Amino acid sequence: MKHSAFLFERYQSWQSDPATGATSCGCQQCQVPCRHMPGMLIPDDLPGYMVATRAGPLPQDLHPWAEANLLASPGARVIINGQPRPVPSLIPKTTDQGGCIHHQANGKCNIHELAPYGCAMFSICEPRPYDEERSLQAQIEIIRAWDNPLTETERLYTQLWNHLDAQGLREERSLKERRDKISDELAHLK
Numbered sequence: 001m002k003h004s005a006f007l008f009e010r011y012q013s014w015q016s017d018p019a020t021g022a023t024s025c026g027c028q029q030c031q032v033p034c035r036h037m038p039g040m041l042i043p044d045d046l047p048g049y050m051v052a053t054r055a056g057p058l059p060q061d062l063h064p065w066a067e068a069n070l071l072a073s074p075g076a077r078v079i080i081n082g083q084p085r086p087v088p089s090l091i092p093k094t095t096d097q098g099g100c101i102h103h104q105a106n107g108k109c110n111i112h113e114l115a116p117y118g119c120a121m122f123s124i125c126e127p128r129p130y131d132e133e134r135s136l137q138a139q140i141e142i143i144r145a146w147d148n149p150l151t152e153t154e155r156l157y158t159q160l161w162n163h164l165d166a167q168g169l170r171e172e173r174s175l176k177e178r179r180d181k182i183s184d185e186l187a188h189l190k
Contacts (some may be wrong), residue, residue: 029124031107032185037178038100039118040075040089043145043157049133052114052151063163072164073171078139087139088146089160091171098173120164124186
């Protein structure tokens with residue numbers, strides 16, 4: 001079975017299980033990552049994200065759409081065969097303050113129904129079983145898109161990342177810096 005089919009099946013099963021499905025919480029704690037570290041897209045998120053973010057039909061050249069809606073992130077670093085490996089990821093574009101462009105002043109997400117995997121499948125206030133497995137599966141999916149793309153969506157994912165990176169449209173803050181901001185804000189909420 002292809003990895004994306006495996007991940008999609010798991011995603012569907014998680015969605016249908018209230019204990020593990022997509023988050024719906026909008027509490028103050030769950031909004032903190034929206035203000036500091038938008039969730040990553042996996043390749044299979046691209047079609048839904050395109051629908052959620054476009055005002056009209058997609059142009060033939062997707063670069064202008066990507067420049068308006070995405071950033072290239074260096075992503076997480078994982079260890080594979082004893083060697084550190086970056087997982088270059090696409091994330092929603094951020095505001096000048098570093099928050100997700102979809103996080104509104106009222107605390108709501110304007111694309112919640114089609115939120116990327118890194119947003120939809122994780123919660124701060126209610127850590128759930130499989131969170132580590134979900135994160136690992138998403139990283140595997142992204143690595144596979146880089147190493148051995150099997151679908152047009154996987155090829156598009158890496159092409160858009162390379163374009164954004166070449167244009168200087170990347171997340172410049174380190175993962176540690178973003179996680180520290182989340183930790184600091186969460187500490188003040190408690």
